[in-house]
Amino acid sequence: MPWVAIKTGIVAPDGQETILTEYQCDWPACAHVAEHLVGVVRDVAMMRAVCSEHAAMTHNRKSDSRAE
Numbered sequence: 593m594p595w596v597a598i599k600t601g602i603v604a605p606d607g608q609e610t611i612l613t614e615y616q617c618d619w620p621a622c623a624h625v626a627e628h629l630v631g632v633v634r635d636v637a638m639m640r641a642v643c644s645e646h647a648a649m650t651h652n653r654k655s656d657s658r659a660e
C-alpha cells in the first residue's frame with residue numbers, strides 16, 4: 593500500500609519542509625484517506641488500504657461474485 597507524502601511547501605524554522613504522510617485509499621481515482629485494511633485478492637495475499645466507503649463496496653462486490 594502506498595504511503596502518500598503531501599508536501600505542504602511550508603518550511604519550518606529548522607529548514608525542514610513540512611510533509612504530511614497518510615495512507616490514501618487504493619481505489620482508483622479516490623482521494624479519500626484510507627481507514628481500512630482489506631484483504632481483497634486472497635489468492636495473492638494482497639492487502640489493500642481503502643476508505644470506509646470503498647471498504648463497504650469491496651464487501652458488497654465480494655458477496656455478489658459468490659456465484660460458485
Ligand SMILES: [Zn+2]
Pocket residue numbers: 617618619622623624642643644645646
Ligand atoms: Zn475510497
